[in-house]
Amino acid sequence: MDFKNFTMPFSINPEYSKKVAYFSMEFAIDQALKIYSGGLGFLAGSHMRSAFNLKQDLVGIGILWKFGYYDQARNHDQTLQPTWTVKMYSFLEDTGIKFQIEIHSAQVWVKVYYLDPEIFHTAPMFFLSTDVPENDHISKTICHRLYDANESTKIAQYVLLGKGGAKLLDVMNCERDIYHLNEAHGLPAAFYLLEKFGGDLEKVKEKLVFTTHTPEEAGNEKHNINLCHDMSYFSGLSLDEVKTIEGVEDARFNHSLCALRMARIANGVSQLHGEVSRKMWSKYSRICEIKAITNAQDFKYWADKPLFDAKDDNDSVLFDFRKKHLKKRMFRIVADQTGNLFNPNIFTIVWARRFAGYKRADLLLHDKERFERLLNNPKYPVQIIWAGKPYPMDYSAISTFNTLVEESKYYKNMAVLTGYELALSKSMKQGSDLWLNNPRVPREASGTSGMSAAMCGSVNLSTDDGWIPEFAKNGVNSFVTPQADYDNMSIYDQDNFDLENLYQVLENEILPTYYDNPDQWRKIQQNAMDDVKVAFNSDRMADEYYKQIYTV
Structure with a gap:
């Protein structure tokens, strides 16, 4: 396959011809592919299978976690012992694609792997890795552990998913009408698009949709906005420009709130959660409409x-x-x-x-x-x-x-x-x-x-x-x-x-x-x-x- 000019590997059902890229930190596809932690991944995995079932024009974009989430072992007294084992996947195809993106104010190499739809009956999927010889040790570790506890590493992971995934689509000449963020982790994709479109936020909004899974404001991630800026989260935007978009004056950058202000439309993941989300975010101006699409399993x-x-x-x-x-x-x-x-x-x-x-x-x-x-x-x-x-x-x-x-x-x-x-x-x-x-x-x-x-x-x-x-x-x-x-x-x-x-x-x-x-x-x-x-x-x-x- 020519990944530099990627085309969908199966015939598309005309009902689902809108071209979509689905960004998620985790996907539970099969026991053999350990790149998930819990419910968010189970949901994303079922979505990818159903995209295949319905022959939708959708590609999945995630990260190839070198150590997965972790392996759950036991100490001698049966209590919990997290262990970290390097994962190997012979069924993933090396696309031959490598490119650089800016993370933590440095150029980081990104390598791309492909999951063919026929292997697990999913949408075509691409996984990003920074664990390549060209990178220094710190850059290699970005893709090591899903939801790394280190704050800088976690932000770098969001940049890899969002900015790396968006750039991959450009490298593959894989034009997408919709960029779907499954949770706000992939939000740097929006800032990548904003730079690409010369600062035209309305053009970004045409493409961006956002699914929120968190039913209380305190549970939505916030990080120091200066740290996010230093980590190259905003694709060259100044802090003043970011604050104008996000609309909050303090030093904490609220990823979900910013996603709700940059997306055209958003959704909660049950009818009750839709109600809770609309009520929760209603005190903020300029947020997009929040609908509800109830999660499901394949x-x-x-x-x-x-x-x-x-x-x-x-x-x-x-x-x-x-x-x-x-x-x-x-x-x-x-x-x-x-x-x-x-x-x-x-x-x-x-x-x-x-x-x-x-x-x-x-x-x-x-x-x-x-x-x-x-x-x-x-x-x-x-x-x-x-x-x-x-x-x-x-x-x-x-x-x-x-x-x-x-x-x-x-x-x-x-x-x-x-x-x-x-x-x-x-x-x-x-x-x-x-x-x-x-x-x-x-x-x-x-x-x-x-x-x-x-x-x-x-x-x-x-x-x-x-x-x-x-x-x-x-x-x-x-x-x-x-x-x-x-x-x-x-x-x-x-x-x-x-x-x-x-x-x-x-x-x-x-x-x-x-x-x-x-x-x-x-x-x-x-x-x-x-x-x-x-x-x-x-x-x-x-x-x-x-x-x-x-x-x-």
Whole structure:
């Protein structure tokens, strides 16, 4: 392939002929390609698969992380040990393209790798690397660790993604109508375009669209504007010019706010998150319209086809047999990692996602007495599994993970697994009976893990946040805890309120249904599978991006 004159390697569906470049710090494409940390990557990976399914004129642009996010290992006492291993990918093609961009006021070489659509059935994808002999050590390390803890390195990563990705499109003569930023990490692309268009912000706005995933202002990244300037973030713009665009007088540069002022249109990632975002940013002038396109997951990738076939054939015996088989398969992983032998006839709860404070991984343990009763209930026995990757410098989240590990040593029906990536995620969704999700409302912008769990016959138990209000029919396709007036509650009171309701639903509704009325439980599973299949399939999402964001 002639990468200097790149053309799409498949025929484009005329419905999706608008030319799009999609910038993301992470993509969860396949277990073999470890360039993601969590939900943002899972979402971006499903988007790339659906772009392929629908034959859209879209290319993905990311970074080839030399060490990935990190590898989750254990210390001798089973607690968390982050390890860093160089990754090698023979299936990526060296494009032969190398060019320079300015990062940290120096010229840095960028090398480009290509993922052919046929390998994992994705949109064509390009990954940028600075780990080349021509660069000094500091420049090489820009692409070493996803979400590096060092502030300067992190900003340099944003410059690499945004400015490097935008320049790559020019080098390849790959003209794009739309530059889609999945979160504000790729915002330097906007400043690259601004320089290219001679300072014409309106021309930049014609091309730029922005997806925000953060439901509170404090969670949106801010960095010292002078540091960003020194890191060549603004492609030659003076600080005064940047401040005129961003519109904030203090020394903190707000990436998301600036993206909302440079984009033509933006979107939140659930209907609730759209409302929260519009309210959150409404105090600022000159921001673009914020719509809502609810996140989704690729049905073809996540769903268990034999389970769906049994459901569609109305074969309850085969359906139950298949689900039990999937549980047994997952329990082999549990046994291998922990030495605990789980029983496929016992109700199995899974909490698995990124470890972050607001997701409250250990909420059930806040009432130790009740937790003990739950795990030792002879009438309604329970098994419970946790998995997830804390950010390697988030010591609070690591402490939560390690506390769960310590607690698991006292129960043969409790396990904490490491290595939460695509393969383990898929196995846990297929093998769980209940997918537990208990974030503080309204901190979860969308949350997509419950979608792919429902595609595998795992029933959601969730607080009423993110995508759940659009999906859940309590007691019919899922279980949802009641909402309180969270705005007027302390975090302590909110946690206690949600904890009490989680236990109430578990003890009085879910467990009796599973054990005493298996036909009803199967009906709930199958309702969830039916309701998630189309509405929360990423083909729907990729179609909506074209029709509601790219072409308006």
